[in-house]
Amino acid sequence: MTSSNNGLTMKSPTATLFGCLFAGQSGLLVLTPVLSDVARDFGVSTAAAGQLRSVSGAVAALVALGLLAGRRRWNLRDLLAAGLTSIAIASVASAVAPTFEVLATAQVILGAGMALVLAAGLAAPARWAEDGERATVLAWALNGQPAAWVVGMPIVGVLGAHSWRLIWLLPLVASAVALTGVRARGRDEPEPAAVGSPLRRPGVARWAAAELLAFAGWAGVLVYTGSLVTDAHGVSVTTAGAALGAGAAAYIVGTLVARRWVAVAAHRLVLTTSPALSAAALLLGSVRPSFGVSVALFTLTALIAGMRMMAGSSLGLDLGAAPLQAMSVRAAAVQFGYFGGSALGGLGLTLAGWSGLGAVLAILLLLSVGITVAPQVRAKVGVR
Template identity: 35%
Template sequence: MDDTAPDAPPPGTPPSGGLIGLLIAAVVTVGSNALLLSPILIDVARDFGTDTVTIARVISAYGAATAISALFLSTAVDRFGARPVLVATTAVMALALATSAAAPAWPVLAAAQMLAGITAGMLLPAIYATATSLGGAARGARVLGRVLNGWAISLVAGVPASAAITDLAGWRVAYVVLAVIAAATCLGCRRLPAGPARDTAGPRRARVASPLATLRRPGVASLLVVCLTFMSAFYGCYAFVGDAFRRALDLDAGTAGLFVLAYGAGFGLASLAAPLIDRIGPARLLPRVMVAIAGVYLILDPALHGFPTALAVAAIWGMVNHLGLNMLVLLLSRRAAGAGGAVMGLHSAVTYTAVFLGPLLLGLAYEGIGFGAVAGAAAAAALIGAVAAWRDASRWSPSH
């Protein structure tokens, strides 16, 4: 996938900070938009004269559009290259966010968020494919780790800032701010070098693999099983941990929000361990990290009954999740060399399927038994992922 990145540097040369900054800004935009609506449901519902359940459907519309787009449109980066895809998707994302801000009724907001989801389904695979291509075999985890910090920024700064803006100036202004960030990112991407030319009418076009064709490549299916278990455990547990934390210690929303900040801080700090991934090899480390994630879930429920222990475990949870996500994306890109957009599309589609399945399935456990059952089920899912990761690692050399 070397021709995906705009003028990728020679092997061993660190990519420019400007390009990485643009990729981080794009992740922040996608992440902040994806996470924004949940904490401001009441404000948006009040403005449209409806209930929060109705507005929550907007989140579902966004997730479904992202998953479908990632499955069928993610090969754009393989076909056209990073620069045109990054420019086009960030421009459409800015339009979708501006439309969200100006929506006169909730169906218009839902339509705008579906457009944002379609865009995110193309943008995220392009970001991840570009990051792994820029880093190469020697620096892949380090470059990807820096780009993944965009999610930590969304958690630690983006979502709290958007909530504060909503309190001060209204929820529409929060979407305006995100639209401005997306537009600025688009302008920055326009200044990127064009990268290698493509023969869109020749054999290159025929060689662009679809996501479903990429699924048949050795190792891809097993890593997607890891992805499904990993993400279902996370999103299923994350959906209820805030409520469980508040109930355990009788906390208000603001204080309980420190749990999310601790998670985001741990997620960001884990990027410091990226050189270790490059040195030891992601295939060797991923099964061990999945076991560590299962261990975090096993201690999460009792940890919620003490404020310091809850924040400490949240930070550790963020760290191991960052490492797991980094290694998954890195391994998938290596298993599908030359089809980075397609395989990252599969990754995004599976992730957003987990966004739907995790809360749905673990919600039954939460209602019927409690958060301990949720955390236990998440641990079991992570262990299944560890077995799949170990089976994948046994087929490849350590560097893969």
């Protein structure tokens, strides 16, 4: 295990992994407040534009599964470098895309890069951090994602007001900066080769299924909230970007709060935050009296999501699989969840408007609770 640095230098695991997850999330979030503009530019519906995230999500899931299926001893530093390079390439391709089909193709490259960054970036705390520091390094790695919202959404709002093509400067620059930090680290020992499927370990498959459903619900919030506030309240892209970026700061608070409890109560925290997240998503889609109320509900949803996702990630690292295997499973679950959340959320939006979107996302989140508590229910009723 590589020794961690206490200072936030370029070689610090905390700073490096924060930057990697920031870059990965920036590739996801940039389209959120400008989906309507992209749809209008290419002559497609907002729901169809939302499926761009489905494309990148499907590819990312397949790449994460490929990490599980292969027998190669992967190096975390090399995986991160490859992922960040892919995000940079995809950003350039997206910015200059002449057609909707070309933009969708660029999301294929983006999805592959995001999978590598997510799997390796969340496995690295177990390898790069000193004993006793894993929860802290993991929390800050996860916080790279909401920090991208806090910092990135106002930037996207300003750039998007001029052209949605300019928004791709954010993931391009972020990936380049993060790549510098990754390259500054020395080479690590390769991860152990995969021996059998981690899904065969007790509890891993159930955990992965719950994560998939939870991320499907949260993904729908991320993909469609920007369009909700611009379409339902008529605010500008700049205003929406700034408000959602500020609201996403609550995710960071939720992650840091959960960090204090995950060592002893990760499972209980998953069980309590998941239904609360479901209720928040339902309210976000259904209650829209004003722009301020919608932003407040998004802030509440982000706070609960930060606690839920930190608890779920920590739980996965405690299930006994090798870190890269466990986080590859999580990356696949996350991306299949994003795919499902974008697709099903788009269906709910098409059939029943924003209230339909909220209902679909709430159901997905409640199903994640059912999978998590099923073993306890069977035990109480004596079913084997």
